[in-house]
Amino acid sequence: MTLSDNPIGASYLYLMEPEVRFLEAAVEHLIPTDDLGPGARDAGVVVYIDRQLAGSWGSHGRNYRGGPWLEGTPQQGYQSRFTPQEVYRIAIREIDQHCKAAFDRPFAQLARDVQLRLLEQMEKDEVALPSLSSKFFFDLLWRNTDEGYFSDPLYGGNRGMVGWKLLGFPGLPTSEYRDLITSSEPYRAEPVSVLDVQTGKVPVDAQGFPRHVMIKRDREN
C-alpha cells in the first residue's frame, strides 16, 4: 500500500509514513464519519496538517523562539521549545512506542475502541511520554483537526467543503447580504470557497462577489 493509497489520493511534504497512518486513525476519532457526512480523514485533515507543518506555522516562523524555556503556568500558554513540526514528530513516535510496548503494534493498527481510549487518556495527560506531555500534543492535534476540517479547502482539508456543508456556512458572501441582514428566512446556499475563486471554478462580479446557488429543501432537518 502506498502513501497516496487512501480515499483522497494525497501526497505529503513533511509527514512520514508512520505519522500519516497515525494521524489518519487519530483524526477520524476526533471528527468521525457518520450519517452527517465524512469525517476528518476523508475531509483531508491529515493533508492540512502536513501542509501546515511544512509551512511557516510548522516551524513557528512568526512566533517567539528565544530561551530560556521554562514550563510556565497554563495561563502563560505555549512554552515548549519544540516547534509544531517537532511536536508531531516526537509525540507520534513516542505514542507508537508506547502502543508497541503495551499492545505489540502501533496506534494505527489497534482496534478502534483501544485507539479511542488512548486518545481520551492523552487528553487527560494520562499517557506518559518521555519527551513531552501527551495532553499538550492532543490539544495541538485537536486544534489543527478543527482548523483543517473547517478552513478553506485551499489548505488541503475541508475537501468538498464538507465542514461548511455540515454547518450550513455558505463560504464567501454575496452582495445580496446587504439586504438579507434583516431577514428572518433561513438562507441556504451551496458554499463557495477562496479555492473556487482562485481556480476560476466560480466567477466573481465587478464588486468581487460570487453568485450563490441556492439549496432547495423540502423540510426542516
Added chain:
Amino acid sequence: MPATKLKSVDVVVVGSGVVGSIMSMELANAGMSVVCLERGKQFDISTDFNASNVYDELKFDRHSDIFQNLARDTLTFRNNGGQTALPMREMGAFKPGEMVGGTSAHWGANARRFLPHDFAMRSQIEQRYGKSFIPEDCNLQDWGLEWDEVEPYYDQFENIFGVGGKAGNLGGEIQEGGNPHEGPRSREYPNPPTRQTYQGEMFAKAARSLGYVPFQGPTAAMTQDYRNLYRVQMLQCIHGGFCSSHVCSQGAKANPLTAVLPALMRQKTFELRPLCNVLRINKDSTGKKATGVTYIDARGNEIEQPASIVILGAYCFSNTRLLLLSGIGTPYDPRTGKGVVGRNYAYQQGGSVEIFFDDREFNPFIGGGMVNTSIDEFNGDVIDRGPLGFIGGAYFDNSARGAAPIKGKPVPPGTPRWGSEWKKAVARNYRRTLNIAMHGTCLSYKQNYLDLDPTYKDAFGQPLLRMTFDWHQNELRMMEYMTERCTEIGRALGGSRIGGKSKGTHFSIVGYQSTHNVGGAVMGDDPSTSVVNKYLQSWDVSNLFVVGGSAFPQQPANGPTETIGMLACWAADAIKENYVRSPGSLV
C-alpha cells in the same frame, strides 16, 4: 557603525494607526513637515484584499501576517509578581497589528464614545459612595478631561470615520431610538444607524420586556456610501462578515487605510516610512527635550531622525515600552507605588450568554460591520452599585459578527469536546444560537503593571515589555452580577438551553479575548500619578506627546478605539493651536 543622521523635520510620528494617521494628517494639513514611521508592511487596499484571499479565516484570524511578528518582539506575561514572566510565544488573548494602518486596520468597527462618567470615575464614585467604596489597591483615577471639552473631538473623529448611529441625547434632550444613557451630543451621527437583524429584534423585545431601552450600537462600517471630513469616499457595508481580524475587501470599514491615508498621502509635507522599527526617543543633554528618534530601517541601517516634536502614536505596549527604553519618566515600582511609566495597565472584562433554540434558525454568517442591538442600563453610573458592592459596569449586545466556521461554533453546555456527539451538536447549533455579549470595565490596580523584562530580549537585543496582570475581586463580582442579568434576558428570549463563556478567575494569555489593552502612560492632572497631561504631553519632556490607549487610566466598558481617535484629534488641536505658538508645557 554610528547612526545616519537625517535632516530635521517638524514632527516625527511613531505608528501609522488611528493616532499616527490622524495626527499626521492634522499636522501636515497645518503646514508642518511630518515623517511617520511604521514597523509594518504597506498594502494597497484597492488591489491586495479581494475575493481571492480576504474571506479566509485561517489566513487572517489564525496565522495572520497583519498582526505583530512575535518572532521579532513580543511581551512576557505573568499573573503576579511572585511568578517568572514568560514570553507570549504565539498570538493569544489580543492581536496588536503590524501594517500601515495599525491595529485598527483589522478592528471590528465598534465606534462607541465613553460615557461622561467614565472620565471622572474616581471623583464621582467617591462623591456618591464615599472613598472607602474603592478597593484600597485600586488606582482608579480621573482623566483630567471634561465632557464638554472632548465632545467636539468625538464629533470630529466620527466625521472622519463615518460613524453610523442614532443620537440618544442631543444637547440634553433624550431622543427616541438612540441610547438614552449616552453623554449629550452636539449633533447627530454623520451616518444613519445599522438596520436590526432578526436576532437583534428578538433581543430588543426581550430587553424591553425587562424594562431596558435597546438601541442600534454605533458602527464605523459605512451604513451608506459616504464622503468624510477629509473628502475620502467609503462604500456601504454589505455585511459579508470577515470584519474583525480582517481588512475589509470593500473598503467599507473606516480605518486609517480607508478614511485617512488616501488624503494623507497627498499632503506634500508628509512622508510615510514603512518597515521601520523605532528603538528609542533621543533626548538632549538636559533630558528635558526630545531631539528625535532612532530607528532601524527596512535595510537594517540605524537611522536618527531629528524632529522638533515627537509623537508616540503606537499601540499601548509600544508606547509604554519606548518610554521605558528611552529613560523618559520614572518607571512604576509596585513595591513603593511610586513612579508612573507602566502604571495602571488594564484590560477588558467580558463574557457571553448563548441561547440555543430548537425552533428557530438564523443566518449567523451574514453580519460584520458591527451590526448590533445593545442596552446600556448596566453601563457607567446608570445603575446604583452601592448595594451591589462593585465599581464599574458593562453594556450588553447582540451582534451579527458573521460567524466564521473555525471560531464561531457554539455548543450547549455538557457537549463533549470532540467526537461524534460534538459533531452533531456543532451541526445542530451553528444556525440556532443567539449570543448576548457583555463588555465590562476593568479597573487599574497597584499589582497590575508594565515594565521591562529582566531576561527576554527582542531581535534588536532590547528587553521585551513585561506584563504583570490578573483579574481582581471587583471585576469578578461585577461579571457575576452582569451574567445574572444577561441570563435573565436569555430566559426571556425563550430557547431550549442557555450556555455561556466567562474569562475565569485568572487572566490567561491563551485564546483570543479582545485587543483592548490600555494604560502604562496614562493621562491626568498630577505628575505623580500620570505620564502625560490632559493634552497627552509628557510631563518630563514637553515636546513629546504620547497618544493612544496607553493614556487611559483604566478601561471603561465601551471599546477604546473611538476614544483613541478622539484623543488624536484633541492632541493634534492642542499642538496646532497652542503648542506651536508657544512651545513648552501646555498646563
